[in-house]
Structures are given as structure tokens and as C-alpha cells.
Amino acid sequence: MACISSALVVGGSIAGMNAAIALARQGVRVDLVELAEQPLGASLAFSGRAAETLVELGIYDEVHATGTPFGPDSTAVSIHDSTGRLISAGPKRPTWPGAVDAIAVYRPVFLDVAEAAAKRLGVRVRKGVTYETIDNGADAVAVTFTDGETGSYDLLVAADGIGSRTRGLIFPDAPKPKFGGQLSIRWMAPGPAIEGEGWYVSPVGRLGFYYLPQGMVYVPSVIDMPEWRWLSDEDVRSIFVELLDSMTAPPVAELRSRFDANAQLIGRPFDWILLPDPWFSGRVVLIGDAAHATSAHMGMGGGMALEDAVVLGQSIADAATLPEALAAFMGRRFERVKLVVETSVRLGRLEQEKAPPSENAALLTRAFAALGEPY
Numbered sequence: 413m414a415c416i417s418s419a420l421v422v423g424g425s426i427a428g429m430n431a432a433i434a435l436a437r438q439g440v441r442v443d444l445v446e447l448a449e450q451p452l453g454a455s456l457a458f459s460g461r462a463a464e465t466l467v468e469l470g471i472y473d474e475v476h477a478t479g480t481p482f483g484p485d486s487t488a489v490s491i492h493d494s495t496g497r498l499i500s501a502g503p504k505r506p507t508w509p510g511a512v513d514a515i516a517v518y519r520p521v522f523l524d525v526a527e528a529a530a531k532r533l534g535v536r537v538r539k540g541v542t543y544e545t546i547d548n549g550a551d552a553v554a555v556t557f558t559d560g561e562t563g564s565y566d567l568l569v570a571a572d573g574i575g576s577r578t579r580g581l582i583f584p585d586a587p588k589p590k591f592g593g594q595l596s597i598r599w600m601a602p603g604p605a606i607e608g609e610g611w612y613v614s615p616v617g618r619l620g621f622y623y624l625p626q627g628m629v630y631v632p633s634v635i636d637m638p639e640w641r642w643l644s645d646e647d648v649r650s651i652f653v654e655l656l657d658s659m660t661a662p663p664v665a666e667l668r669s670r671f672d673a674n675a676q677l678i679g680r681p682f683d684w685i686l687l688p689d690p691w692f693s694g695r696v697v698l699i700g701d702a703a704h705a706t707s708a709h710m711g712m713g714g715g716m717a718l719e720d721a722v723v724l725g726q727s728i729a730d731a732a733t734l735p736e737a738l739a740a741f742m743g744r745r746f747e748r749v750k751l752v753v754e755t756s757v758r759l760g761r762l763e764q765e766k767a768p769p770s771e772n773a774a775l776l777t778r779a780f781a782a783l784g785e786p787y
């Protein structure tokens with residue numbers, strides 16, 4: 413039996429919606445508030461143990477049916493030069509008997525699946541709502557909300573992302589996110605699949621792509637940006653066009669032919685943060701990017717958010733008291749997440765230093781092997 417009976421989850425994205433599922437599956441009454449009315453974003457890939465969390469959450473088959481599965485022993489994406497010549501096949505991800513397929517999924521579709529599952533378990537979801545005040549008391553967390561409601565909960569789970577307001581309230585001395593020296597630009601290109609999936613590198617940056625069954629090609633890219641600077645939509649667009657134009661590889665030429673004035677780009681600097689252990693104080697715990705965010709070099713930030721959600725549910729189910737549960741949660745999460753944050757930051761630095769791809773591959777292979785261990 414769970415050691416708490418009620419929880420408020422703040423933030424309804426990868427970490428929050430799935431923490432709501434994990435807690436509700438343990439019999440906890442869960443309310444969730446999410447500021448955004450509609451989920452936004454591009455694609456995410458869940459691989460290794462992160463893909464297994466979807467089984468535990470009871471949504472693997474549905475996510476599999478809406479996404480692009482990759483075999484569990486598929487190579488990490490291959491790397492080509494700007495003309496399309498293969499430079500490196502990429503490191504193999506670890507696998508184990510019974511491992512499930514990795515899945516790439518369109519984020520809004522994934523969040524719809526997770527929200528429907530949460531609601532089936534009785535989670536009360538309010539969109540366009542957040543908290544106004546939190547009183548992290550000894551016996552309960554008392555909360556006032558922006559829609560005028562009030563509530564009292566045994567636990568508050570803050571899953572409000574890298575810019576977490578809750579982190580600032582609960583840990584005023586917490587480190588601030590740091591800039592990793594690179595910019596990510598993502599584009600959902602319309603149209604059918606393109607042969608030659610993988611990464612393509614030029615002196616301007618790198619760009620990869622894969623197909624999603626919603627009839628679009630997901631195109632992430634990474635560009636060095638030594639100093640942080642604010643970028644307008646026009647700036648993002650011209651950087652992305654420069655990247656496309658720097659490559660002659662046939663798949664990139666095909667992407668270039670699909671790029672027009674309607675293309676919507678998501679430009680975002682790679683920021684990172686690792687909140688020191690513990691991520692909880694009293695009855696408030698931070699999970700996902702609110703506690704640990706990193707660049708996409710391992711493609712594991714969302715996977716770590718999913719693992720946080722599942723391990724939190726297990727810890728609440730297994731422990732006799734909330735303090736014991738939160739201590740057990742930290743014991744299982746900190747070193748694993750630290751590995752992902754530090755490796756991703758290091759991979760970004762190696763890339764900026766123009767280190768040989770073999771050095772990145774060796775680092776990635778070691779980190780993937782460690783993450784192959786159960787969470």
C-alpha cells in the first residue's frame with residue numbers, strides 16, 4: 413500500500429503526466445495542473461530502459477502503435493559528411509534478453525496517450541492552471557490555485573521543466589541553468605519518408621532526420637554558438653537555411669526542397685542543470701527537467717524523466733513513510749541522472765572542440781552500457 417494518499421503534480425509533460433500515472437497506479441489520488449492548454453513540441457525517442465518504463469506505465473503498446481519503433485539492438489544513428497559519405501556507423505546501444513523496441517514518437521501524440529491513460533486511472537487534469545502559493549507544511553502541502561481552487565496534499569511533485577518556478581521557491585540557492593555552447597533547431601518537415609536516415613555534418617553544424625507515421629520527417633539540428641544570445645524567429649530561420657545550404661548530400665537536398673516560408677522551426681539553446689542531491693524538501697519533490705536538464709546529445713532527458721516518474725511511484729509504494737520513500741527515490745536516481753547530464757555536456761564540448769567522432773562514440777558507448785543496467 414502507498415505511504416501517501418494524495419498528490420498534486422505541477423506540470424503535465426513527460427515527467428509530470430507519467431508521474432501522475434505511476435502514482436495513480438499505486439492508489440494515490442492525483443490532481444495535475446498544467447499551464448499550457450495544448451502540448452507543443454517536436455519528436456522524442458525513448459530507448460533502452462526508458463522504453464521499458466512505458467511497459468510499466470501501461471502505455472507501451474499504444475505509444476508503439478503511434479510512433480516509429482527501432483529494434484532494441486539498432487545502432488545509434490550513423491554519421492555522414494556534408495556530401496553523404498558515411499564517416500561512422502555510430503555506437504551500438506546495449507541490449508539484453510527481452511529488451512523492447514526503442515520508439516520515436518511525436519511529442520503531442522505521446523502526451524495525448526499519457527493524458528488519456530492518466531484520466532482512465534482517475535487523475536484530475538486541469539489545463540491553463542497553476543498554483544499561486546504553496547505552504548510546505550509538516551502534515552500537508554496547502555496550495556492555492558490560479559483558478560480560485562484550494563487543495564491540501566500529502567505530496568507535491570514539481571515537474572515544471574528547466575525553468576521550474578517551484579525549484580526557485582523550494583531551493584532558492586539552487587544553481588541556475590548553464591549554457592552548453594550550442595543551439596538546437598528542430599523542424600517537422602512535411603511529406604513522406606526519406607532514404608538515408610542518420611546525421612549529416614558540415615562546418616556550419618549537423619542535422620539528422622527520421623520519419624514519423626503522422627506523415628512528417630523529424631529534423632533535429634545542432635549548431636555551435638559560443639556565446640548565449642537571444643535569437644529572433646528570423647535569426648533561427650537564416651541559421652537553419654545556412655545549415656541546409658552547407659550540405660549537398662541527396663537526403664538533405666530533398667529536405668531543402670520541402671523547406672518553404674511556412675516551415676515552423678523550434679530554436680532553443682542547449683542549457684543544462686543538475687540540482688544537487690536531494691531534490692526534495694519536506695513534502696515537495698522535483699523530478700524531470702526541473703531537477704536535471706541537459707542537451708540532446710544522448711537523447712535521454714525525456715527517458716530520465718520517465719524513469720523518475722516510475723521510480724517515484726515504486727518508492728511511494730514500497731516505503732512505510734514519505735521521508736523514507738523520497739530518500740529511496742534519490743538513492744536510485746541521482747548517480748544515473750548525473751551520468752546522463754555530465755556525459756551530454758561533455759559530448760557537446762567534444763563536438764565544439766572538433767574532437768574525432770571516435771572519441772564521442774567511445775564516451776557514448778560507455779554511458780549507454782551503464783544505462784543498460786536496470787533503473
Ligand SMILES: Cc1cc2nc3c(=O)[nH]c(=O)nc-3n(C[C@H](O)[C@H](O)[C@H](O)COP(=O)(O)OP(=O)(O)OC[C@H]3O[C@@H](n4cnc5c(N)ncnc54)[C@H](O)[C@@H]3O)c2cc1C
Pocket residue numbers: 422423424425426427428445446447448455456457458541542543571572573574576577596598632680699700701702705706707708711712713714715716717
Ligand atoms: C532538441 C532536444 C531534443 C530532445 N530529444 C530527446 C529525445 O529524443 N529523447 C529524450 O528522451 N529526450 C529528449 N530531449 C529532452 C526532453 O525534451 C526533456 O528532458 C523532457 O521534455 C523533460 O520533460 P519534463 O516533463 O521534465 O519537462 P518539460 O517537457 O519541459 O515540461 C514541463 C511542463 O511543465 C509545464 N509548466 C511549467 N511551469 C508550470 C507551472 N508553474 N505550473 C504548471 N505547469 C507548468 C510546462 O508547460 C510543460 O508542459 C530533447 C531535448 C531537446 C532540447
